[in-house]
Amino acid sequence: MLEAETLTARLEQLVRWGNPLRSTHTVTATGIAEYQRSRSRYQLSKLGERVQRVQSWREADPKVLGAFATTVTRLWRETAAEDSAPWKVARAGHAAELKALLLVTP
Known part of the structure; x- marks a missing residue:
């Protein structure tokens, strides 16, 4: 299982490469845990969709x-x-x- 910091770093690298995008969904958080969950939402970018379609x-x-x-x-x-x-x-x-x-x- 990956540590939270490692996972966050890998997600950030994928964002820099343009694969996923951070979700623009806004949430009113009622606590720290809810805030942390809400900022960890991503959606596949157009580039990410094309990469997923590439044949194995x-x-x-x-x-x-x-x-x-x-x-x-x-x-x-x-x-x-x-x-x-x-x-x-x-x-x-x-x-x-x-x-x-x-x-x-x-």
Whole structure:
């Protein structure tokens, strides 16, 4: 179970990314607990709705999935070759790992 602070931080990050929106529903709170519950209401943004409609990689056509994984891996390798910043090199490695995972997962 997540701590309240961890959950709040994760929700705030999602809000910054534009996934959920804070609910604009106004509540007249009669106590602290009610106030805290009322400010923890979110609704899915338009972006969040689009993200939810994206097909799961588990349901994707294996050929399409392979092409996607190959392309992402190549792009990150090219990016790391142009600029060898440690995070870019690491990202290229992660892309290669993802490609290997996607190509062997049934």
